[in-house]
Structures are given as C-alpha cells and as structure tokens.
Amino acid sequence: MNTEFLALAQMAVGGGLMGMAYALVAYGFQLTHAAGKAVNFGQGELVMLGAFAGLSLSTAALPYWVSVSGAMAVGAALGWFVERTAVRLALQQRNEGWILLTIIVGLFAVSAAENIWGREDKPFPTPWPEGALEFFGISVTWPELAIAAGALGIMTLVELAKRYTMAGIAVQAVSADQDAAELCGIRSRSAISLSWAISGMSAAFAGTIIAPVTTVGPTMAASLTLKAFSVAVVAGLDSSFGLLLAGIALGATENISGFLLGSGWREAPGLILLILALALRPQGLFGKKIIRKV
Amino acid sequence: MKAFRFILALLLSTSFSSGAMAADVVKIAVTGPFSGGSAPMGVSMRDGVKLAVTQINQKGGINVGGKTMKIELIERDDEGKNDRGALIAQEISSMGDIAAVIGTVNTGIAVMGDKYYVEKGIVKIITPAAGSASMTQWCIAGATDLPIFRFAAHDGIQAQMVVEQATKMGCKNVAILHDATNYGVSGRDDLVKQIQKQGGRLKVVAIEKFAIGDKDMTGQLIKARAAGAQALLIWGIGPELAAVASGKQKLGFRVPMIGGWTLSMSNFIDTAGPSGNGALMPQTFIEDESIARARSFIQAYHKAYGVTRIPSPVSAAQGYDAALLLAEAIREAGSTRPSNVKASLDNLKVTVKGTITDWKKPWSKWDPSNVETHEAFRRTNTVMGKVQNGRVVLANPADRIVLEGKMLKN
Numbered sequence: 110m111n112t113e114f115l116a117l118a119q120m121a122v123g124g125g126l127m128g129m130a131y132a133l134v135a136y137g138f139q140l141t142h143a144a145g146k147a148v149n150f151g152q153g154e155l156v157m158l159g160a161f162a163g164l165s166l167s168t169a170a171l172p173y174w175v176s177v178s179g180a181m182a183v184g185a186a187l188g189w190f191v192e193r194t195a196v197r198l199a200l201q202q203r204n205e206g207w208i209l210l211t212i213i214v215g216l217f218a219v220s221a222a223e224n225i226w227g228r229e230d231k232p233f234p235t236p237w238p239e240g241a242l243e244f245f246g247i248s249v250t251w252p253e254l255a256i257a258a259g260a261l262g263i264m265t266l267v268e269l270a271k272r273y274t275m276a277g278i279a280v281q282a283v284s285a286d287q288d289a290a291e292l293c294g295i296r297s298r299s300a301i302s303l304s305w306a307i308s309g310m311s312a313a314f315a316g317t318i319i320a321p322v323t324t325v326g327p328t329m330a331a332s333l334t335l336k337a338f339s340v341a342v343v344a345g346l347d348s349s350f351g352l353l354l355a356g357i358a359l360g361a362t363e364n365i366s367g368f369l370l371g372s373g374w375r376e377a378p379g380l381i382l383l384i385l386a387l388a389l390r391p392q393g394l395f396g397k398k399i400i401r402k403v
Numbered sequence: 404m405k406a407f408r409f410i411l412a413l414l415l416s417t418s419f420s421s422g423a424m425a426a427d428v429v430k431i432a433v434t435g436p437f438s439g440g441s442a443p444m445g446v447s448m449r450d451g452v453k454l455a456v457t458q459i460n461q462k463g464g465i466n467v468g469g470k471t472m473k474i475e476l477i478e479r480d481d482e483g484k485n486d487r488g489a490l491i492a493q494e495i496s497s498m499g500d501i502a503a504v505i506g507t508v509n510t511g512i513a514v515m516g517d518k519y520y521v522e523k524g525i526v527k528i529i530t531p532a533a534g535s536a537s538m539t540q541w542c543i544a545g546a547t548d549l550p551i552f553r554f555a556a557h558d559g560i561q562a563q564m565v566v567e568q569a570t571k572m573g574c575k576n577v578a579i580l581h582d583a584t585n586y587g588v589s590g591r592d593d594l595v596k597q598i599q600k601q602g603g604r605l606k607v608v609a610i611e612k613f614a615i616g617d618k619d620m621t622g623q624l625i626k627a628r629a630a631g632a633q634a635l636l637i638w639g640i641g642p643e644l645a646a647v648a649s650g651k652q653k654l655g656f657r658v659p660m661i662g663g664w665t666l667s668m669s670n671f672i673d674t675a676g677p678s679g680n681g682a683l684m685p686q687t688f689i690e691d692e693s694i695a696r697a698r699s700f701i702q703a704y705h706k707a708y709g710v711t712r713i714p715s716p717v718s719a720a721q722g723y724d725a726a727l728l729l730a731e732a733i734r735e736a737g738s739t740r741p742s743n744v745k746a747s748l749d750n751l752k753v754t755v756k757g758t759i760t761d762w763k764k765p766w767s768k769w770d771p772s773n774v775e776t777h778e779a780f781r782r783t784n785t786v787m788g789k790v791q792n793g794r795v796v797l798a799n800p801a802d803r804i805v806l807e808g809k810m811l812k813n
Contacts, residue, residue: 112629116625116626116629119621119625119654120621120622120625123619123621124619127619227438228438228439228442228482229438229439229440229442229670230440230642230670230674231673231674232645232673232674232676239652239676239677239678240652241652241653241654241655243655248653248654248655249653250649250653322618323618324618324642324645324674328616364619364621364622367622368622368625368626372612372613372614372617372622372623373614
C-alpha cells in the first residue's frame with residue numbers, strides 16, 4: 110500500500126473514532142427532541158462538566174469505573190436540572206425561550222468550571238494500556254477504541270431500554286403523541302424529565318471517554334455542541350444509526366481536510382457538507398418525512 | 404511627648420494606612436499569565452519573585468538613599484492574551500508610583516504592551532519570555548534609550564543549542580514543528596537561521612504548524628515521517644507539545660523531540676506522561692537539590708508553596724534572581740525613580756549572588772545595534788535538560804559545573 114493512501118486512511122480512522130463521540134453527544138439531542146421537542150444547546154458544557162466530575166472522582170482515588178458511573182449520575186442530575194429550570198416553563202408558554210435559556214445555563218457551567226477547577230487543561234487518567242495498536246499499518250490508541258466502544262455501548266443500551274422497559278415505552282408513547290399518551294395514563298412530564306436525564310447522562314459519559322484523548326478543560330467542549338448539532342441535523346432527528354454514520358463521516362472529513370488543506374481548514378468542508386445536506390434533504394439523510402394530517 | 408508621638412503615629416497608620424504607606428514602600432509590578440496554558444511559567448515566575456521579596460522584606464527591606472523601604476508587589480494576570488497584556492501595560496504605566504515591572508511570559512504581549520513602558524520610561528525586566536522579537540523590536544525601532552531589560556535565555560541562544568544538539572545526535576534530516584503564535588513563528592525563523600549559521604549540516608525536510616488548542620497532531624507527524632525526519636525541532640507551549648508527544652507515541656514515530664525551554668513546563672510533562680520522556684530543551688536552571696547553589700532556593704520554594712515540584716523551575720529561578728537584581732539596582736540608585744533605576748541596571752556595581760549564577764554586571768548601556776547589551780544570558784549560562792519520569796534532569800551530567808556557577812559569563 111502506498112504511503113499517501115495509508116496516511117489518509119490513518120487520518121480518516123482517527124477522525125472517524127472521534128466522530129463517534131460527536132454522534133454520542135448528538136444522540137443526547139435526539140433523545141430530548143423526541144420526547145419534549147426541545148434540545149439543550151448547552152449539551153457540550155454537560156460533556157465538559159461530566160469530564161470534570163469524573164476527574165474529581167478519580168483524583169479522590171476512586172476506581173475508574175466508579176468515577177465514570179459517578180460522572181454519569183452527575184450528568185443525569187444536570188440534564189434533569191436543565192429541563193426543569195430552562196426548558197419546561199418556556200415550552201409551557203409556547204415560546205422559544207428555551208433556546209436562549211439552555212445557552213445561558215451552558216455559559217454558567219463554563220464560569221462555574223473555571224472557578225471550581227481552574228482554566229488549565231488537565232490529563233484524564235484511564236486504566237487502558239499505554240501505546241497503540243496497529244491494524245494494517247493504521248495506529249489506533251486504546252482511549253480512541255474506548256470512545257468507539259463506549260459510544261456504541263451506551264447507545265445500544267438506551268435503545269434497548271426504549272424498546273423493552275415500561276419507562277422506555279412510555280417515553281416513546283409521549284414522543285409519538287403527548288395528548289394520546291396522557292389519555293392512556295402516562296405522565297408525560299415524568300417521561301420528558303426522564304429523557305433529559307438520560308440525555309445528560311450520555312453527555313457526561315461522552316465527556317469521560319473524550320477526555321483521555323483531548324484532556325479536560327473548561328473550553329474542551331466549545332465547538333462540540335455545534336459539531337454534534339450538525340451531526341444531528343444531517344442525520345435527521347430520529348435515526349440513531351444515522352447519527353453514527355454522520356458522526357464518523359464528519360470526523361473523518363475534518364481530519365482529512367485538515368491534513369490536505371492545512372490545519373486551519375479543518376472545519377470548513379464539514380460545514381459545507383452540512384449546508385449541502387440541509388439543502389438537498391432538509392429532514393436529514395436518515396430522517397423520515399413527517400406527514401401531519403389535520 | 405513621646406506618648407503623643409506614638410499615638411499620632413498609630414492614628415496615622417490606621418486611618419491613613421494606604422496614604423502613609425505609599426511613601427515608604429517600593430512598588431514593583433509583576434505581570435504574567437497566572438491562568439491558562441502558560442500558567443505554569445507565570446505562576447512559578449511570580450512565586451519566585453515573591454519569595455525573593457519576602458526574604459528581602461524579612462531583612463527589613465531595601466536601603467534606598469538612607470531610608471529602609473519594604474517592597475510591595477502589584478500582581479496582574481494577563482491570561483497569556485495579547486490584548487489583555489497590552490491593557491495591563493497601559494494600566495501599570497499610568498499608575499505613576501511604580502518603580503519597575505517584572506514579568507511577561509508570552510512574547511506577543513511584550514511586542515504589544517512594552518511600548519507603554521518605553522513611552523513613560525518605566526523599567527521592565529522581561530522574564531521568562533524568550534521570543535527574540537521582544538528585544539529585537541527595539542533594535543528595529545532604533546530606540547536610543549531603552550528601559551526594557553531581558554532576563555531569560557532568548558530564543559537565539561535556545562535555537563543555537565537545539566541545532567547543536569540535533570547535529571551532535573547525528574541527525575541529517577529534521578522537521579520543524581511550531582505553533583501559530585508570535586513565539587512559535589519567531590522560533591521557527593530562529594531555527595532556520597541557526598541551521599544556516601551552523602553550516603547547513605541539517606536539512607529541513609518539513610515545516611509544519613499547529614494552532615493553540617489543537618489536540619490531534621497526527622497529520623503533521625505523518626508528513627514529517629513521510630519526509631524522512633530524524634528529529635523534531637519544536638517550538639510551542641505545554642498542552643500542544645503534549646499532544647505532539649502522544650501523537651508520536653501513537654504512530655510509533657520514535658525520533659527525538661528537541662525544542663524550546665517550554666518542553667520543561669509541568670503541563671507538558673504531566674499531560675504527555677511516559678510519551679514525553681527523552682524530550683530535550685535548553686534550561687537555565689535545574690530543580691536538583693544536589694546542586695549546591697540551587698539548594699536553598701529549591702527548599703525555600705517547596706516550603707513556601709507546599710509543593711514537591713516547581714511547575715516551571717526555570718521561570719521560578721529567573722523570577723527570583725531578577726527580583727534580587729532589581730532590588731540591588733534600586734539600592735544602588737538610591738531612588739525609586741524609574742530613570743535612576745534604569746541607569747543603575749545599565750551598570751550594576753555589585754555582583755549579585757543568585758540561584759542561577761553570580762550576576763556580575765549582567766546588562767550594559769543599551770545599543771540598538773547590539774541586542775546583547777540588554778540580554779542577561781549567554782550560551783555559557785545555559786544547559787540542555789531532559790524530561791525523565793516526570794522531572795527535568797541534566798541531559799549531559801558534565802554541565803553540572805555550569806549550574807554550580809563555576810563557569811562565569813565572560
């Protein structure tokens with residue numbers, strides 16, 4: 110295999126693995142959008158807070174898995190908190206104030222993190238071995254594999270829970286038709302709260318798997334919300350499989366364009382793809398066109 | 404009468420404490436990044452200055468023209484941001500009662516902010532910023548009378564050492580990696596210039612840059628490897644240097660990493676972990692208590708700040724020695740007026756025993772055609788350091804005599 114191709118493949122694989130983290134954050138958008146028709150524009154900050162929570166727990170000498178679970182619990186609580194404080198009231202009043210309010214909660218989170226943990230980027234300890242694995246001449250590190258495994262794992266678990274648990278089915282019913290679900294005795298408010306908690310949990314988990322690759326700092330998620338939102342929009346807001354594909358594609362494109370055009374151009378082609386996707390398929394590449402009967 | 408005087412003094416000192424103090428203290432400003440990516444250098448520099456000031460104040464203070472005055476420090480965090488640094492320089496230079504300024508880590512800030520000090524003739528000792536531009540800008544401007552002094556091994560010296568090291572290790576082809584800041588770009592130019600100056604024995608096969616905040620350097624490294632680089636000459640700061648080290652490890656690209664002294668920053672060493680081992684960089688100070696000259700400073704620093712490792716030992720030691728030199732200059736000037744302090748820094752009479760070396764007339768009268776007049780460090784004050792298991796050690800044990808101060812600058 111020639112070196113040029115190998116270099117591109119290396120860049121694509123590294124970017125694609127990172128793209129799975131975008132997909133996981135985008136999955137959080139999908140969850141809350143399905144149930145409550147709103148998304149958290151401070152989702153990236155939840156990722157950051159989750160990573161810091163995990164870091165604090167592991168510096169308190171707790172084992173890795175306990176720290177990650179703790180971070181997920183913190184994330185779930187924060188997701189619930191965002192819905193309760195920033196979203197519910199605005200939606201009840203049928204206005205779009207939640208867009209601004211979730212951004213504000215995110216900004217608060219950045220300030221809080223700067224004051225609690227400081228502005229420095231810190232390494233995130235993991236139990237994975239040092240060094241890299243090589244597949245056909247392409248190097249992959251353990252933390253990168255953990256991103257892939259973690260993103261797939263958590264998305265599969267949540268999807269299964271949606272289909273086979275009572276609570277999951279209730280959330281799905283609320284997504285389909287809130288009024289009808291309430292007539293069947295489902296408390297739609299609880300179902301929406303639950304979906305926000307799960308969304309926060311997956312964001313925090315994303316933080317703990319991204320952090321070993323990128324280090325933890327208050328600004329680690331600055332561009333993450335936007336990228337994940339692009340992934341969610343390109344994929345459509347109701348296909349979790351589509352999210353993974355779109356995430357991998359965006360991550361790989363970013364890395365390849367950074368390699369070919371110079372690191373300053375990393376983000377541009379991804380954004381052009383986003384515009385094209387929106388122009389050609391506004392419901393998303395994997396989205397279903399919803400026909401509303403009146 | 405005595406009692407009356409005592410009560411009066413007491414009343415004065417409580418009710419007009421700030422006003423009464425102002426006349427009896429020497430005000431020195433300390434500026435630098437105390438937060439953000441350059442913070443290990445800024446904080447260590449500030450703490451080194453503070454340590455020297457505390458020791459001077461414990462002995463009563465500085466004898467300024469027959470009156471013993473204590474030193475008061477005014478701290479400003481520039482966050483490593485050029486615009487903020489320039490604002491701080493404006494603020495300090497308009498305060499009116501500042502005797503001198505010590506600080507600045509980021510070359511861009513010196514380039515943008517120091518003009519305010521020069522306008523007002525306020526003395527500034529730049530430490531630990533090493534970028535060449537912070538002094539050469541005054542050669543280009545043709546300043547005839549300069550109150551800016553540097554107390555750091557500037558990038559010209561550092562680039563010389565990096566190129567010497569790569570040649571010594573038998574490299575032929577090298578790649579230059581640098582960040583896109585003033586520091587990184589001027590470091591790249593210094594390296595290219597030095598390679599030519601040393602006879603062009605090294606061939607630059609790739610020049611790659613990266614931005615502050617980049618976490619994935621595999622692209623740059625793949626290109627350097629494809630071009631056949633046998634060593635990476637690198638100019639950047641902690642977090643991005645760490646990303647380069649871990650990218651190198653990921654790709655199994657085992658070539659030496661030689662670069663500016665920023666490779667000794669704690670946020671490089673900690674984030675890179677084992678992948679940072681073996682990185683080489685010029686140092687003016689090594690945190691090693693077995694070096695007699697350095698011992699008391701290292702122990703005092705550890706005790707004062709409750710640490711077992713200085714975040715940036717070079718910055719701390721340079722801050723400490725710079726404060727000692729400044730205090731001596733103020734004593735010799737017999738005044739806190741910036742113009743007098745400048746004149747005595749230009750021509751220090753007493754040799755100051757520092758933790759780095761014995762400083763014998765480190766600066767001379769500014770000459771715009773010779774930047775070395777306001778540069779305190781020479782190649783002979785500087786040694787190669789190496790990262791080894793979380794610390795910086797001497798790369799070449801024979802250099803120990805330099806740090807013991809037995810090789811004085813000529």
